[in-house]
Amino acid sequence: MNTTILLLTLIFPLAGTLINGFAGRYLGKKMSGTVATLAIAASFVTSCIFFAHLQNNPEPVKIVLFEWMKFNYFTIDFGFYFDQLAALWLLFITGIGTLIHLYSTSYMHDDENFSKFFTYLNFFVFFMLVLVTGSNLAMMFIGWEGVGLCSYLLIGFWYQNQDYNDAAKKAFIMNRIGDLGFLIGIFITGYLFHTLDFVSLQEQTVAGLSGSSFALLLGVATMAFFIAATGKSAQLPLYTWLPDAMAGPTPVSALIHAATMVTAGIFMITRLNFLFDLTPDVQHIIAVIGAVTSLVAATIALVQNDIKKVLAYSTVSQLGLMFLALGLGAYEVAVFHVITHAFFKACLFLGSGSVIHAIGGEQDMRHMGGLRKHMKITYLTFFISTLAISGFPPLSGFFSKDEILLTAFHHNTVLWAIASLASILTAFYMFRLLFLTFFNKFRGTKEQEDHLHESPSAMTLPLIILAVLAAAGGLISIPGSSWLNEFLKPVIRNNAASHPHTLGTTEYILMGVAVAGALAGLFIAYLKYIKNKQVPVNDNNVSGLQKILVNKYYLDEIYEALIVQPLNFFGGMFKNQVDGLINGIVLSLGRIPAELSYQGKKAQNGNIGLYLFAFVIGVCGLLYYLFMCY
Amino acid sequence: MIEILFYILSAVTLGSAFLTILSKNPIHSAIWLVVCFFSIAGHYALLNSQFLAMVHIIVYSGAIMILMLFTIMLMNLNISDEISKPFVTKLVATVCFCLIGFFLVSALAQTAPSLDTYMDTGVDFQSIQVLGKVLLNEFVLPFEMAAVLLLMAMIGAVLISKKDKKQA
Amino acid sequence: MEHVLQQIGIDQYIYLAIILFSIGAFGILYRRNAIVMFMSIEIMLNAANLLLVAFSTYHEDANGQVFVFFTMAVAAAEVAIGLAILVAIYRNIGSIDIDKLKNLKG
Numbered sequence: 001m002n003t004t005i006l007l008l009t010l011i012f013p014l015a016g017t018l019i020n021g022f023a024g025r026y027l028g029k030k031m032s033g034t035v036a037t038l039a040i041a042a043s044f045v046t047s048c049i050f051f052a053h054l055q056n057n058p059e060p061v062k063i064v065l066f067e068w069m070k071f072n073y074f075t076i077d078f079g080f081y082f083d084q085l086a087a088l089w090l091l092f093i094t095g096i097g098t099l100i101h102l103y104s105t106s107y108m109h110d111d112e113n114f115s116k117f118f119t120y121l122n123f124f125v126f127f128m129l130v131l132v133t134g135s136n137l138a139m140m141f142i143g144w145e146g147v148g149l150c151s152y153l154l155i156g157f158w159y160q161n162q163d164y165n166d167a168a169k170k171a172f173i174m175n176r177i178g179d180l181g182f183l184i185g186i187f188i189t190g191y192l193f194h195t196l197d198f199v200s201l202q203e204q205t206v207a208g209l210s211g212s213s214f215a216l217l218l219g220v221a222t223m224a225f226f227i228a229a230t231g232k233s234a235q236l237p238l239y240t241w242l243p244d245a246m247a248g249p250t251p252v253s254a255l256i257h258a259a260t261m262v263t264a265g266i267f268m269i270t271r272l273n274f275l276f277d278l279t280p281d282v283q284h285i286i287a288v289i290g291a292v293t294s295l296v297a298a299t300i301a302l303v304q305n306d307i308k309k310v311l312a313y314s315t316v317s318q319l320g321l322m323f324l325a326l327g328l329g330a331y332e333v334a335v336f337h338v339i340t341h342a343f344f345k346a347c348l349f350l351g352s353g354s355v356i357h358a359i360g361g362e363q364d365m366r367h368m369g370g371l372r373k374h375m376k377i378t379y380l381t382f383f384i385s386t387l388a389i390s391g392f393p394p395l396s397g398f399f400s401k402d403e404i405l406l407t408a409f410h411h412n413t414v415l416w417a418i419a420s421l422a423s424i425l426t427a428f429y430m431f432r433l434l435f436l437t438f439f440n441k442f443r444g445t446k447e448q449e450d451h452l453h454e455s456p457s458a459m460t461l462p463l464i465i466l467a468v469l470a471a472a473g474g475l476i477s478i479p480g481s482s483w484l485n486e487f488l489k490p491v492i493r494n495n496a497a498s499h500p501h502t503l504g505t506t507e508y509i510l511m512g513v514a515v516a517g518a519l520a521g522l523f524i525a526y527l528k529y530i531k532n533k534q535v536p537v538n539d540n541n542v543s544g545l546q547k548i549l550v551n552k553y554y555l556d557e558i559y560e561a562l563i564v565q566p567l568n569f570f571g572g573m574f575k576n577q578v579d580g581l582i583n584g585i586v587l588s589l590g591r592i593p594a595e596l597s598y599q600g601k602k603a604q605n606g607n608i609g610l611y612l613f614a615f616v617i618g619v620c621g622l623l624y625y626l627f628m629c630y
Numbered sequence: 631m632i633e634i635l636f637y638i639l640s641a642v643t644l645g646s647a648f649l650t651i652l653s654k655n656p657i658h659s660a661i662w663l664v665v666c667f668f669s670i671a672g673h674y675a676l677l678n679s680q681f682l683a684m685v686h687i688i689v690y691s692g693a694i695m696i697l698m699l700f701t702i703m704l705m706n707l708n709i710s711d712e713i714s715k716p717f718v719t720k721l722v723a724t725v726c727f728c729l730i731g732f733f734l735v736s737a738l739a740q741t742a743p744s745l746d747t748y749m750d751t752g753v754d755f756q757s758i759q760v761l762g763k764v765l766l767n768e769f770v771l772p773f774e775m776a777a778v779l780l781l782m783a784m785i786g787a788v789l790i791s792k793k794d795k796k797q798a
Numbered sequence: 799m800e801h802v803l804q805q806i807g808i809d810q811y812i813y814l815a816i817i818l819f820s821i822g823a824f825g826i827l828y829r830r831n832a833i834v835m836f837m838s839i840e841i842m843l844n845a846a847n848l849l850l851v852a853f854s855t856y857h858e859d860a861n862g863q864v865f866v867f868f869t870m871a872v873a874a875a876e877v878a879i880g881l882a883i884l885v886a887i888y889r890n891i892g893s894i895d896i897d898k899l900k901n902l903k904g
Contacts, residue, residue: 606903608896609719612827616726620733627737636806640814647818647841651825656833663837670844676802677855682863686847689870694840694877701881702833705888720828727824734816748804748856755858764860765867776871783875787882793889 013126024115033105036118044094081135099462104251106458124150136196148175155248167244178231181224188221229265246308250353258345287327291418294320298425333403340396344388347466351382365436372438374452381467390427396473427521435529642669811852818845832894
């Protein structure tokens, strides 16, 4: 495999960034949009070439550019590692990335910082690709940090609004807390294995290492890695940044917070699957947190009224399901759900962007309605994706979610119950979203109603493509003959042991239960919002359980009180007291020479008699020194 | 007998030096200083350097003291125009006097040079001929430089004490 | 006649010079009149000259006396300049009391 083609995959987005960054102003909107989209499209083409190559010879390709850091007993290379897992991620990052770039050329067309937006987008894709193709943990960390940075830049893209800046800061800081976990994981891994390279790590764990302190340290390392994943992929307790991140433009939400950046955590854990398999306790924690997050986020989504916030909480919930799968050791299942989720969530976000664009910026569902008549394509694609996310067969979401539920049932029925409940709630709130937005009568202002129109083709084409993928994407892993599992066999060490794919009666019953739950959710939503034509009330008029949900379980307030206030207090204390003290000491050090010289100044009082006396003393001193000192 | 002469001369020297300092009238101080110079010229003569004694009288008593007297009279300094100094200063001055004397004497005592053997070869080393020869053979450059120095002093003195044209 | 120095002894001359020098130093610090300070300086110079001549006789070397010549020349020049400066100061301040010269007080 020609390594140049593989490196081109990474270079194209970087080139797009540089071109748009430096010359974007002079290129004009059309040109800079085209450059950016073509860059990602070119990466997509090379990714496809690589994917095709992998079908024939499944050997991973390792490219080492140079030796980056050299320590006593191990080195960290600056290199890339292209294997099957990376190929999958490359495909959907660049693929969905191209579609979203195409969408953005139309969505952001009247924004004045057009080329800046595409610079940031390309930059983000570049870092995501580095994360995915890094050959060792340090390279992955470069990508990890880089996507965090680009996420911050993009969320706060409309920087004139201070709330958006705060949201961007919140995202970045929570990611940073996770990054600390990543670093701790890197340090412990380096200490234990004397290498950070994935291939070497895999070989060493296959060879087998022992020692009790080893197991404890490894547990700490994997826990630290998981904390990093909770930061990046928005799990409990570091998920609160994701709903606030909806302050960014909708293509950003689609790309970063639905399809790519939030899947980085899952990618990382899948990459390190051999490490996590050695620490079953941490895996159990991952599963529990994943399930609980899924349920909590689903409950919060029930009462949200902003269209994007519902989708954000739904993302958190689906990610929780993926982590549940990871925690149970079923890595391919998680990867499958990542792929299908990327398709339908991106389609949902882009569809919501289309809606927002048509209404002229309104995001509150209570002021929408009846858009089905005006925006047919958007409605259709949205409907298909909603079916997918709710888990109706034979769309992709059904297959992937069902695999997760099956695996959960075989391991731990409690987790299965939680996940099933979350799925039922997902169906309910997604259809609530659909009905409130597209059915009944329009509840906005008259001038908005006059303005309603279907979005231009640059926006609807990606919607169509993604809807098709959302519908047909399940084919890559049908139970019984999963192409995906076969494809990922070289990457995931332990896949033979975890989950048999035989379809017996239990499995069919469980599938039936899941579908029934989804239907129930749909029916209740139908009753509430179509039959009774209910509209959610104002936020101030809620009470009881609904109030808790609307305020997101007061989690932000708890964080504020527990963490932010003490930090502010300490910061203020250090600034006022400690800094003042240090200032005083340093300044008084400066005052000492001044005082000394003030005293010394008294020797110059202009009195000639004193000077002459000083002469005499000096001469006597000289004489003493010369003649009377030995 | 020479010893008695020496002691008389020394007494005159030291006494007149003291009186120079302690006189209230500056003209009296000048007169006492002239006496001091004469006694030192006597010392030179005692040491058989007659030429130097003559030159000393001419230069010091004849030129320098006249200069000082002229300046005193120019400034019309009469009997004690000055206020006497505070007691502290007098004490300090006395202390310095003792200090310098003490240090010099102790430096002498410390080094303890061997000053016993006196040369008495009878060679003429200080008659005016020998002095002239040494002056103009070995020390001709300092000799000429001294001339230049005196020229500069003259020019400098004239320049410094010139009245400013604007004031006039 | 025995050598003068042999009769008197050079250490007497040394003591004489030391005392004369100390008197000169005392004089500078004791008086405030600038002219009298000058005279004290002359006394100190003379003490040094005396010692030089005495040692010139002791070593039977003419260099000491030649040095006295030069010292006298320099003393003359110094007195001339010093008095000129004094006259200039007198013209500026109106008195030659050195305690009035305190403008360089730091």
